[in-house]
Amino acid sequence: MFCSGWRFPTTLFSSCEKELFFSTPACDGKWKRWRGYVDGKEKEIWTCGCKD
Numbered sequence: 001m002f003c004s005g006w007r008f009p010t011t012l013f014s015s016c017e018k019e020l021f022f023s024t025p026a027c028d029g030k031w032k033r034w035r036g037y038v039d040g041k042e043k044e045i046w047t048c049g050c051k052d
Contacts, residue, residue, distance in 0.1 A: 018042075024049035 005014035005021070014021040020038060023031075026049035034045040 019044045019046060021046045022050070023047070026050075 003014050003016040005012070007013075010025060012021065012023045015038075020043050022045070028049065031046045031048045032050075034047065036043060036045050038045075
């Protein structure tokens with residue numbers, strides 16, 4: 001699996017083949033899963049520490 005992204009002290013972002021991950025320092029280990037389109041391709045989008 002190929003993944004790209006970045007990690008800063010305040011955020012983490014990773015884009016893999018069919019998944020996209022984004023978290024903030026407020027991440028408590030409880031991830032929410034969404035389905036959406038990124039660049040015209042369907043992906044599962046995982047977020048943690050983001051307000052609804």
